[in-house]
Amino acid sequence: MSGNKGVMGQFLKSLLPKSDDLAAVPSVAHVAAVESDSRMPAEVEPSSIEPLASGSDAGIGQELPVAVGPVAAPSQLQCYADSLVAIRKPAGLLISGWIADGSGDATDAALKSEGRLVASSAWVFRYPRPDVATYLDAANDAPNAYGFACFLPATDVPDDADAALHLRCGEAEFSIQVAIGSGNRDAYAIGALQGVWYAASEQLLTHFGSLPAEIMTAVVGPMPTSLRLHVDNCIPAGDHSVVINGWCAALNKAPLEVYFVDELTLEATRVDQTWERTLRADVAEALKDQGPINRHCGFVCVAPVGSAESLGNLALYFVSGSSIGRWPLLPPAPLKPRPNTELLLGMFGKTQMHMDSMMRQLGPAIETALPLRPIARDVQGDLRWFGTAPKNPKATIIIPVWRKADLLRYQLAALSTISAEKRPEIIIAIDDPALEESIVGSGDDWLARFGMPFAIYSCGYNLGFVEQLKSAASVARGDVLVLMHSDVLPDQADWLEQLLAVFDRQPRCGVVGPKLLYEDGSIHSEGLLRVRVAPWPQMVDLERVNNGHPNAARPTALRRVDAVPSACLLVKRRLFEVLGGFDNRYLLEDEFAVADFCARAEQIGYVTLLQPSVAMRHLEGHSWDAYVAEEPFLADINWRHKVHLYNCWRHAQRLAQAGGRAA
Amino acid sequence: MSKRVLVVSHAHPDFSKGGAEVAAYNLFKAVPDIKGWDAHFLARHGIPALQRGNAISISHNGGNETLFANETDHFYFNLTQPERTMPWFRSFLKGVKPDVVHFHHYWQVGLELLGEVKRHSPKTAVVVTLHEFLAVCSQHGQMLKTNGQLCRKSSDAECHACLPGRPPRDYFLRKRYLQTFFHYVDHFVSPSEFLRERYIEWGIPAEKISVIENGLPMHGAVTDVATPAATASEEESRVMRFGYFGQVNPFKGIDLLLSAAALLPKAIQKKVSIEVHGGGLEHQPEEFRYKVEKLLADAPKCVRYYGPYSQDDLPSIMGNVDWVVMPSIWWENSPVVIQESYKFKRPLIVGDIGGMAEKVKHEETGLHFRARNAFDLARVIQRAVTEPGLWDRLHAGIKPPLSSTDCADIHTTLYNQILDRLQSQAAA
Structure with a gap:
């Protein structure tokens, strides 16, 4: 940032409203200055203040090493120098203070030490000092009082020297005694500038905008006391944005603009017009003694960042009138997709009043924050056969395995009842390197026990369901892919034959699935239908048809559905390849990925069918404890609901993009 | 071929x-x-x-x-x-x-x-x-x-x-x-x-x-052995013999039979002999073993424990009882003891459940009692002892096994x- 000399000042100035507007704008900082000015206690008699010892080592936030003297002339003029600070870059002296009963604005300043002109300047700017005015009004019958500040360029500023500050004020000229201190000049400069920042941000930016960025950013802040805020999280969402949430409550009605600033690139994004307000009853309760606080003072917003390097240089800037406040954002933790996704999901308000607009903010962020896994096309898997691979299989059954493989034994036993001449290619696709040894180690046992050849496919990575399926499909030889979770068991031996026959009878069929039953025989689903989510019509949910109903006297005719569950489905391999497999940006609920695929297939003329005459048992939830171990937040039903809502939102977005039928 | x-x-x-x-x-x-x-x-x-x-x-x-x-x-x-x-x-x-x-x-x-x-x-x-x-x-x-x-x-x-x-x-x-x-x-x-x-x-x-x-192999079958019960009604002093055949384990109901024996009226106890032919008690859980041993120790004099037998001994021991008792507390399937009883034309007393009730026709080839109920078993035994012509009728109803x-x-x-x-x- 030190390389941005001058740029920061220009940038800050760009945030301010035009000068013409300032007069009409009540200043939050104006009030703040009164409230926060501890350097002007009311009981202090300005003219009685004794000069401070020069060379004080006071730092930021403490009294600066300023030497002040009594007013020299004219006698009715009162003047006080709050600070005098030597600045290295640009080299010179910054002097601030106040003047009362001057006949005009101070226009020239010069500093002399031991009779030698140290520095001079033709400009002195003034700014309101209501604190001084208030004090002197009571003491001296309403004098005209204002603050002043000036910068006197100088390359050779002596340390620890007494000096005289000469000021021209209208026709009058006068001087006061000051002392030039030594020490940490940057720190003194920051302190001095902060003293006048809220009263005169614009003027300071005009005259000191070329100060190094680190000084400027230190000057801009802290926040005005009329503003209360806190940033709870700043979460990277992908490489080029962050999600920020927190709360911001103004104690007065002053207009406020909030900018998210990438201080590395000095890109500013106004966020208060687009951020989503959230209910923060806790904040309103905590601040109730300080004034009326809007209960919806929480906020969530998404803001762009230039690059990963910017993540350590982010801040919120609050502009009110001619004042600018800065809230530095702590550098976000390194990208951790899962916790970040969890945090993002956590930003859903419990009441979900604004779910749709919340989703507009958070949905894209969650999409980009999702775990970054290897992509199927980038990994090479190994296919290991147990037994002899069937020749020219019509179908390839792909069984993805993650975390749990204990049902494979039952499933392979069931698959082994398919007669040898109709035997499909069977690929167990391991998506969990930790399971590979035990599964491969069981291969010979299963082959001997069930007498049915099968292959084990592994990439050595956890690719995730979608990518693993895509990867395994790349080695499949069947014209039809049968996706079958390991917790699915067929109810009848000819299940595959019947489902394959659907493709022969219905050439437009791209995907077909069986009826799924729970282990107690009740219906898990007879296909999936897209439905609108009642409170949020912009979301699309998936309804399991006849879920929970008894499986008695059900129609068995082949019928069209919007989608079928991911637990078991058949898809034409060519279609799968053309559409690039399933979408991998849904969270945990694979049904949405399949429904997404079915919708895309629909767009190019394919239909999805349910064959209810084929029933399969789906032992749903068998891997749930493994999921919870991996994603502990899922143990909370509210979190699961949030995951589901995200998927509903994304599904609706994808359908809208594809121009598909939503529900 | x-x-x-x-x-x-x-x-x-x-x-x-x-x-x-x-x-x-x-x-x-x-x-x-x-x-x-x-x-x-x-x-x-x-x-x-x-x-x-x-x-x-x-x-x-x-x-x-x-x-x-x-x-x-x-x-x-x-x-x-x-x-x-x-x-x-x-x-x-x-x-x-x-x-x-x-x-x-x-x-x-x-x-x-x-x-x-x-x-x-x-x-x-x-x-x-x-x-x-x-x-x-x-x-x-x-x-x-x-x-x-x-x-x-x-x-x-x-x-x-x-x-x-x-x-x-x-x-x-x-x-x-x-x-x-x-x-x-x-x-x-x-x-x-x-x-x-x-x-x-x-x-x-x-x-x-x-x-x-x-x-069941029928070689060596004693299809119509002496029928001691046939003379029982003529000789009131004659003791009627009830036999238990099989493993002594918790499922076969030996404890139920011993309990039933103790529940018989004294006068009936004097007219019966309850013979237990079976082994394996030593392999049973200690609790069950203790229970059976105590029941045997406390059993009336009419109870006799003979222990294991060999298949070769079956004609002599089963042929010499009047009734075969099967007090199993589980369903049973098709107990070979029932077929063997039929082979020797011995009526059975069995629980009224499962394979026992199916294979033994009540009042035709034997008698049922309320399964797992010692009182009812005692009642049926008493009836078998006291009802004239019952044994003959049931004996006559028995057909040779397959x-x-x-x-x-x-x-x-x-x-x-x-x-x-x-x-x-x-x-x-």
């Missing part, structure tokens, strides 16, 4: 006298009597001393008897060493070339062998005789709950409640898994209608199960039907 059935048994009666292996062996021995059929017997054993090196099988008794070393687990009845057993069995099938493989029991045999037969040749018929409720019930296949109550139907939840060491889903998976292997079976044989119905409820299609009683030869005849008829069907399916 004769057709060949390979009878597979979980044990050989030379080493174990259980009803299933005896029935299997009887069938094997009887099939060659049926024209156009011969048989081979393959029995599993778990006796290390019988093994020859690493060989899995050895011939036994010369001729067509083979023993094979094997173990299965007790939940899935799966081979513990499929990588060894399956190739061996495949090879064995090639050598024997059976037209029918008839499994008696699957416990200790290995369910995987069922599928291997079909992979060897889809035209080979697979028949399974069900001897217990093992697939239905993982509590020793007895449908007797761990709390002592009778179980009427398996369900995932109830099985879990009975055996909570496993979650309900395990019982669902077990059932599905076992049914997967049963898919390879062309036909099941049940020795009783009661057992058949339990398996139908469990999921085997009704048309795939037939009831065929176990055959002989091994007749049993083999029925079986080979079934085999032929199955083979015809398989041939038709293959042709289609």
Whole structure:
């Protein structure tokens, strides 16, 4: 940032409203200055203040090493120098203070030490000092009082020297005694500038905008006391944005603009017009003694960042009138997709009043924050056969395995009842390197026990369901892919034959699935239908048809559905390849990925069918404890609901993009 | 050329006298009597001393008897060493070339062998005789709950409640898994209608199960031994003898019989002799052992404990009792004791449940009592002692049991039907 000399000042100035507007704008900082000015206690008699010892080592936030003297002339003029600070870059002296009963604005300043002109300047700017005015009004019958500040360029500023500050004020000229201190000049400069920042941000930016960025950013802040805020999280969402949430409550009605600033690139994004307000009853309760606080003072917003390097240089800037406040954002933790996704999901308000607009903010962020896994096309898997691979299989059954493989034994036993001449290619696709040894180690046992050849496919990575399926499909030889979770068991031996026959009878069929039953025989689903989510019509949910109903006297005719569950489905391999497999940006609920695929297939003329005459048992939830171990937040039903809502939102977005039928 | 059935048994009666292996062996021995059929017997054993090196099988008794070393687990009845057993069995099938493989029991045999037969040749018929409720019930296949109550139907939840060491889903998976292997079976044989119905409820299609009683070799049969009861009414002082035959274990109800004996009126106790023929008490749980020993110690004088007996002794000991009592507290299937009683024309007193109630016709070939109820058993014993003409009437109602030869005849008829069907399916 030190390389941005001058740029920061220009940038800050760009945030301010035009000068013409300032007069009409009540200043939050104006009030703040009164409230926060501890350097002007009311009981202090300005003219009685004794000069401070020069060379004080006071730092930021403490009294600066300023030497002040009594007013020299004219006698009715009162003047006080709050600070005098030597600045290295640009080299010179910054002097601030106040003047009362001057006949005009101070226009020239010069500093002399031991009779030698140290520095001079033709400009002195003034700014309101209501604190001084208030004090002197009571003491001296309403004098005209204002603050002043000036910068006197100088390359050779002596340390620890007494000096005289000469000021021209209208026709009058006068001087006061000051002392030039030594020490940490940057720190003194920051302190001095902060003293006048809220009263005169614009003027300071005009005259000191070329100060190094680190000084400027230190000057801009802290926040005005009329503003209360806190940033709870700043979460990277992908490489080029962050999600920020927190709360911001103004104690007065002053207009406020909030900018998210990438201080590395000095890109500013106004966020208060687009951020989503959230209910923060806790904040309103905590601040109730300080004034009326809007209960919806929480906020969530998404803001762009230039690059990963910017993540350590982010801040919120609050502009009110001619004042600018800065809230530095702590550098976000390194990208951790899962916790970040969890945090993002956590930003859903419990009441979900604004779910749709919340989703507009958070949905894209969650999409980009999702775990970054290897992509199927980038990994090479190994296919290991147990037994002899069937020749020219019509179908390839792909069984993805993650975390749990204990049902494979039952499933392979069931698959082994398919007669040898109709035997499909069977690929167990391991998506969990930790399971590979035990599964491969069981291969010979299963082959001997069930007498049915099968292959084990592994990439050595956890690719995730979608990518693993895509990867395994790349080695499949069947014209039809049968996706079958390991917790699915067929109810009848000819299940595959019947489902394959659907493709022969219905050439437009791209995907077909069986009826799924729970282990107690009740219906898990007879296909999936897209439905609108009642409170949020912009979301699309998936309804399991006849879920929970008894499986008695059900129609068995082949019928069209919007989608079928991911637990078991058949898809034409060519279609799968053309559409690039399933979408991998849904969270945990694979049904949405399949429904997404079915919708895309629909767009190019394919239909999805349910064959209810084929029933399969789906032992749903068998891997749930493994999921919870991996994603502990899922143990909370509210979190699961949030995951589901995200998927509903994304599904609706994808359908809208594809121009598909939503529900 | 004769057709060949390979009878597979979980044990050989030379080493174990259980009803299933005896029935299997009887069938094997009887099939060659049926024209156009011969048989081979393959029995599993778990006796290390019988093994020859690493060989899995050895011939036994010369001729067509083979023993094979094997173990299965007790939940899935799966081979513990499929990588060894399956190739061996495949090879064995090639050598024997059976037209029918008839499994008696699957416990200790290995369910995987069922599928291997079909992979060897889809035209080979697979028949399974069900001897217990093992697939239905993982509590020793007895449908007797761990709390002592009778179980009427398996369900995932109830099985879990009975055996909570496993979650309900395990019982669902077990059932599905076992049914997967049963898919390879062309036909099941049940020795009783009661057992058949339990398996139908469990999921085997009704048309795939037939009831065929176990055959009993009739050589040496004493079909009409002396009938001491016939003279009992004439000699009031004569003692009526009730015999218990079988293993002494918690399921056979010996404790119930001893309790009933103690409940008999003194006058009746003087007129009866209750004889216990059976061994194995020493192998039973200590609690049960203590209970039986105490009951025996406290039993009235009419009770006599004779201990184990051999099959050769049966004509003399069973022929010398008037009644056979079967007080089992579980369902039973098709107890060989009932067939043996019929062989010796002895009326039975049995509990009114399961295979016992089915095989013993109340008031025709014996009497029922309320199962598991010592008071009712005592009442029925008292009736047997006091009701004139009862023994004669029931004795007259007893028909000879199914002989091994007749049993083999029925079986080979079934085999032929199955083979015809398989041939038709293959042709289609």
